Amino acid sequence: MLKRLVTLLLIVAMAASMTACKKTDDSKESGGASAGISKDKIKVAVIHIGNPADGAGYTYAHDQGIIAMQKELGLADNQIIRKNNVDDTDAVAIKTALEECVEEGAHIIFGTSWGYMDMMAEMAEEHPDIIFSHCSGYKSNDKNFNNYFGRIYQARYLAGIAAGLKTKSNKIGYVAAMGKDNAEVTGGINAFAMGIESVNPDAKVYVKVTNTWFDPTLEKQAAEALLDMGCDVIAQHADTTAPQLAAEERGVWGCGYNSDMTKDAPKAHLTAPIWKWGAYYTAAVKAVIEGNWTNENYFGGMGDGLVDISPLSENCADGTAEAIEAARKRILDGYKVFEGDIFDNEGNQICKEGEFLSDSDITGGKMNWYYRNVVAE
């Protein structure tokens, strides 16, 4: 019964989208939004997996970006549509949230979580006059659906320098959300490890995988297991502040993620790779207003102001600021992090002198190795 109903709905939606397609046919070249929209009419929607009110972490970072965009462009509060706590494994919830955004008149919809990808791809076909922009996925279409993400590994490299200079036991722990086969997490670990090696060749990175993006209890337990092994800096690719708090409890140090966690763990935190999503959100919404939005996928880096590290805390070792500044300059001058001689921890050569890994190698399935100073035990 439900299946038939869904099919029926889909058919209706398809029919509707076909007619809609025809309408915009003449101005198709410039993507979904054709002529631009006046600034006081545009409506921007964002779908969050969590709640920005949490005050730290992934969703908070995205929402700060939305707020920055709103300020920069001077949009009123009622021009921003937020859908919070949309579970990214619940197809019905995602669809409902997207449909609500459409009904409320959104011109561009940002979906911030990986799991929204398929439903956004589907809805983009149904609503060709609305722009769908998805974070961290790989799908897009040739008119109104793109994806955006960033070179957070550049920031991880810098954070690695802070960690490498701080550690005394030469054991650095890393609480990872996903295992080796997840390119986003693994790329981050490798860049972090390379940053460490650049200042402290003796230090090793110990990885514990929680297999979840969000679970404070598990993240804390993983951090404690790493602390038990003697790690004295805890880095994380996890959404909560739990690993940093675990480090603070034991009187050692850590590198957070997503937002500046110095305020959460003031005695432990060194610096965190952070996102400044405002850079993308502002550019994207501005393009929609001006009518020159294109479906090109966005993969911004430090040069675009999309990723950075949070201000160094007083816990950092002497000389950290200088070392990081030098590395930052190198990256801005074109150092790609994943370039030159790179060996994994099983002795295989991943990259040769004079070569570098392509973006698809960094974000795709080939990023399934750990750098030579990473220990996964």
Place this chain on the structure above:
Amino acid sequence: MIINFLFAAIKAGCPLLFGTTGEIMTEKSGNLNLGVEGMMFMGAFVSFYTAYKTDSLALALLAAFGTGVLAAMIYALLTVSLMANQNVTGLALSIFGAGYAKFFGESMISKAGGSPKLSESFIKSISEQPLPLLGDIPVLGKLLFSHNPLVYISIIIAVICTIYMSRTRAGLNMRAVGESAAAADAAGINVYAVKYIHICLGGGICALGGAYLSLINGGGIWNNSNVVNGQGWIAVALVIFAAWNPAKAIFGSLVFGAFSVLQFYVPRNIIELPNAFYVMLPFLITTLILIITSMKKTKKGVQPAGCGINYFREER
């Protein structure tokens, strides 16, 4: 390594022990309260808020206990007095509790302007410290006598409950009500009073598990998304594992706690198993235990006969 693992297992098992002890208390009096998750949520929020405002561990725990009692009283009112279906009521309580914690949690966050953090002195009062003298014993000192205060409280409560259930008159009455409310009633026991008291006590103990999760596991910061995260449901499963015996629950929660941290302590370079396996393990074991206990013909260690059945005095 092993010591660290067992130490972590005890910590991970502690909130489960609270939940399990509370639920055993409830079920032994003949009521299946599936609201453990919800009561833990409520206890988690109230204890955190109290700790945030007053900086007192005792007050925070009392507040959590009181909230659990109140929440369980709603359940008792609905099932014992109004004869509502126990399963449905319990499930409703679970959902309500989660909503309660998130609703007030969010308002607490927005009032504080960012995630509120407990004071340093409070965090110190719940930190892991070796007990004087006992903590100096090699190996055992670290393993048994270097915990945060809630670990000791959970074990003391479980021991008291065991003694209460098996060695006291009131405990005997409670078990009688749980096995056959009609017979207990005929013997002159006030069935309703017994049910109310033990449902409420059980709820209070469950809520302490929530306090553990928000105060200790949270590391001093309130996490509004999912502070309990299914621990209440594991506690319900543990009741079966522990064969309705709080003393066995101490062991059972240690085992389940061990499973939950096992994945971080197994040397990956020697034993390589997918993470999903570790997540599955506690439930696999529960299933096995269920099969084994159902094959045994003894009457010992099975669910109280009257558990889940409402008592209509008029239909005796």
